[in-house]
Amino acid sequence: MQAQNTQKVTKIGFTSILVLLSILIVFSIFRLQLDHAHLNKMAISNSALKHLITMRDATAQRALILYRMSAMDDPFKRDDLYLQFKAQAETFIKARSELQKGKTNTQYKNQYKAILPLMHQASDMHQETIQLLLSEKNNQANKLLQNDLHTIQNKVNKELSFILNTLREKMDAEIIHASNENQYAETLIAIIGITILILGTIIALYVLRHTRTFEAAIVKQKRIAEEANQSKTSYLSNMSHEIRTPLTAIIGFSENVISDEISDKERLKAGNTIIRNGKHLLQLINDILDISKIEAGQLEVESIETSPLHIIDEVSSLIDKQAKDKNLHFNINYRFPLPAYIHSDPVRLKQIIINLCGNAIKFTDQGSINIDIYYVEATNNLTFIIRDTGIGMSEQACKKIFAPFAQAEANTTRKFGGTGLGLTISKQLSEAMNGHLSCTSEIGKGSQFILELQLDDNNLQFINGYSPDVNQTGIKDMNTVPQLEGKILLAEDSSDNQELIQMYIEKTGADLTIVENGEQAVEQGLANNFQLILMDTQMPVMDGISAIELLRASGYTRAIVSLTANAMQADKDLCFKAGADDYLAKPIDLVEFYRVLKQNLKQSKEAKANDLSDKMQTTLKKLSAKFLLTLPDKLYAITNAYDNKNWDQLDAASHKLKGLGGSFGYPEITTISKRINDSTRSKDYLNLDNPINELINLCDKILKQDAA
Amino acid sequence: MNYNYKTLIADDDPEMRDVLRGFLEELGCTVDGEVENGRDAVKQISLIQPKLCFIDIEMPIKNGLEVLEEIKALSIKTFPIIVSGHSTIDNVKLAVGLGAKGFIVKPYEIDKVKQILEKYSASLP
Numbered sequence: 089m090q091a092q093n094t095q096k097v098t099k100i101g102f103t104s105i106l107v108l109l110s111i112l113i114v115f116s117i118f119r120l121q122l123d124h125a126h127l128n129k130m131a132i133s134n135s136a137l138k139h140l141i142t143m144r145d146a147t148a149q150r151a152l153i154l155y156r157m158s159a160m161d162d163p164f165k166r167d168d169l170y171l172q173f174k175a176q177a178e179t180f181i182k183a184r185s186e187l188q189k190g191k192t193n194t195q196y197k198n199q200y201k202a203i204l205p206l207m208h209q210a211s212d213m214h215q216e217t218i219q220l221l222l223s224e225k226n227n228q229a230n231k232l233l234q235n236d237l238h239t240i241q242n243k244v245n246k247e248l249s250f251i252l253n254t255l256r257e258k259m260d261a262e263i264i265h266a267s268n269e270n271q272y273a274e275t276l277i278a279i280i281g282i283t284i285l286i287l288g289t290i291i292a293l294y295v296l297r298h299t300r301t302f303e304a305a306i307v308k309q310k311r312i313a314e315e316a317n318q319s320k321t322s323y324l325s326n327m328s329h330e331i332r333t334p335l336t337a338i339i340g341f342s343e344n345v346i347s348d349e350i351s352d353k354e355r356l357k358a359g360n361t362i363i364r365n366g367k368h369l370l371q372l373i374n375d376i377l378d379i380s381k382i383e384a385g386q387l388e389v390e391s392i393e394t395s396p397l398h399i400i401d402e403v404s405s406l407i408d409k410q411a412k413d414k415n416l417h418f419n420i421n422y423r424f425p426l427p428a429y430i431h432s433d434p435v436r437l438k439q440i441i442i443n444l445c446g447n448a449i450k451f452t453d454q455g456s457i458n459i460d461i462y463y464v465e466a467t468n469n470l471t472f473i474i475r476d477t478g479i480g481m482s483e484q485a486c487k488k489i490f491a492p493f494a495q496a497e498a499n500t501t502r503k504f505g506g507t508g509l510g511l512t513i514s515k516q517l518s519e520a521m522n523g524h525l526s527c528t529s530e531i532g533k534g535s536q537f538i539l540e541l542q543l544d545d546n547n548l549q550f551i552n553g554y555s556p557d558v559n560q561t562g563i564k565d566m567n568t569v570p571q572l573e574g575k576i577l578l579a580e581d582s583s584d585n586q587e588l589i590q591m592y593i594e595k596t597g598a599d600l601t602i603v604e605n606g607e608q609a610v611e612q613g614l615a616n617n618f619q620l621i622l623m624d625t626q627m628p629v630m631d632g633i634s635a636i637e638l639l640r641a642s643g644y645t646r647a648i649v650s651l652t653a654n655a656m657q658a659d660k661d662l663c664f665k666a667g668a669d670d671y672l673a674k675p676i677d678l679v680e681f682y683r684v685l686k687q688n689l690k691q692s693k694e695a696k697a698n699d700l701s702d703k704m705q706t707t708l709k710k711l712s713a714k715f716l717l718t719l720p721d722k723l724y725a726i727t728n729a730y731d732n733k734n735w736d737q738l739d740a741a742s743h744k745l746k747g748l749g750g751s752f753g754y755p756e757i758t759t760i761s762k763r764i765n766d767s768t769r770s771k772d773y774l775n776l777d778n779p780i781n782e783l784i785n786l787c788d789k790i791l792k793q794d795a796a
Numbered sequence: 797m798n799y800n801y802k803t804l805i806a807d808d809d810p811e812m813r814d815v816l817r818g819f820l821e822e823l824g825c826t827v828d829g830e831v832e833n834g835r836d837a838v839k840q841i842s843l844i845q846p847k848l849c850f851i852d853i854e855m856p857i858k859n860g861l862e863v864l865e866e867i868k869a870l871s872i873k874t875f876p877i878i879v880s881g882h883s884t885i886d887n888v889k890l891a892v893g894l895g896a897k898g899f900i901v902k903p904y905e906i907d908k909v910k911q912i913l914e915k916y917s918a919s920l921p
Binding site: 271376608610611612614615616617630638639641642644645646708710711715716718743744745748749750751752754758 | 808811812814815818839846877879883884885889896897898899900901902903904905906907908909911912914915
């Protein structure tokens, strides 16, 4: 902003200086030309003056010469004077022609025109006098000289002098005028010059000062950036430390577990340590994800109908056990009336309260953890207070505790664990939910965290009493493995994850088929009727998203659940858009995993119940009766082709039986026929003996059963 | 749920047609045409205009994929389903690319057929 202003001022300033300078130059050139014109005029007047004087003097000289001639008797001297007289005439003529050549102005031309007859008269009389003198008529000449010529001569002189005076006056006036104009121009030039100087100085000073301010601002910005970088670096090094610590434990104890010299008790302990550290690492990564979402401004909170009491129930089912483990009392104090439902984000609200309660338990060794919940009508606020009787902290610590990785004491992490991000996230979350999180504490007495939610609901419904749902499923359910029946397809490229999921599914009793890319998933998914497909999103050859899309395009309507390590909302949306029914994040949460399985597969007891309707069974029976009638022929086609090594026929016959067997309710026939067909197609004729014998036995058995 | 739709089956194997017919009729459909090669399939589909047609890939004269191409070229309004003994990914991709709305892999199971009918029913306005 500052820099922009400076730039603006500089631009305007320099433009005006340029404009003023141009005006100055144009004006000066104009002035010079004007002066030049004046001087020219004066030069012309001056030369006219000079010539007029010469003419006047010549006329006077001629008159003088005539007088002297009239008084001279010596003919030589008189001739000399005559020559002089003529010379004067030449001088006169010369001056007159010069005068004519010069640029004369009309005024003195007219004046000159006025005295022209006089001059001619004088000239004529001069000539007449000369003629008289040359013919020795001195007396007549003298008379002429004394009377007429004298008068005319005086007149001419007077007229010429008058013209001269006029000219002189005019010249004087011109000089005064020019000098006045010059003075005015000089003043103007001086004013413009001084203005330019002042303006230039002001701009220079302004720019100089603002450049300094600007530079100062840049230095400040740089310092802020460096500080941010510094805090990012320390955040990263902190993070790296936070991640390394549990990893060290995991690797160390895992190495311990696989070594031979370890007792069962130690192995169990190591296993527990690995699980605890793994969970801690997962929590840390979840927290980091939350933090980066918050920092990127991508944190989205929902506003849906939420029961605050139900949330407290859920929190208490989790916290109660943890409190009991540490021999702490856990109380919930409801101050009725409380709103039955508010508009909020239940998941995030629970996350905040669990985090606060978790902290309370962590920092309390004896006494109690309390949750107070009350509603303030005046401000439309719902308040949760989480109180503990723990170690507490100073007022100063209370202030900085919401910063990332800032536990009250630098060494608390070591002693109490935690990611150091929980409170930062809780604070940011509560603000995103239009709430406020604060803390008060006293060393040795305990802390309390106050979460105030500003409600925007207008028509709240209040309840005056509440008893928690006793039939809650909480931790109790956690480790019970459901017993299921059905077929599951797992598409997963990592063999470690394949084994892990296989282990989870085997416990349920469900059938599992594993493939390692999307293409195989499509082929298998369409060929077999799975109750559930678990589809990893990132796989080679064809990724999970494309596979889901292709399956859906092929008319596959059964459940597909995507598995992904990308826990961002956008990734979830992508899965759902492709046609997935549900979504499981990796690492797999067992409770969630079994929930999804239970949702899509039948529990073992129900599974025994009839899958198909009675009517359908009758149809199938009718159809299969017809099939069984032709089964011996079909079997013969296969054995006959095999005996005669007619491979093409064997291919066709086994292919046909493969399609028919399962269709009529005999999947075993399809399985064996497929083996025969596959071997025939791959020209693996040596291994046909076994499946063909198996097929003969199977058909024999089926036909016997039917007969019975 | 009763799926009362007009259908056609194109398969060169009479027994396979029987099974599918049994299942379709069981689910409430009527089988209005049965053909055993691709050429007749195109002819009958354009004549009968079934809501759904089940087309085998491996058939004489014209295979199932060629039938799909013709259905598309003639812009016949039907819901074509490919039935095949092989769910090789290339076949599935080709079939879906040529406009197949479903892909049933033999052996038939009542549930596979039912899924297709469910999908068709859901696609109706």
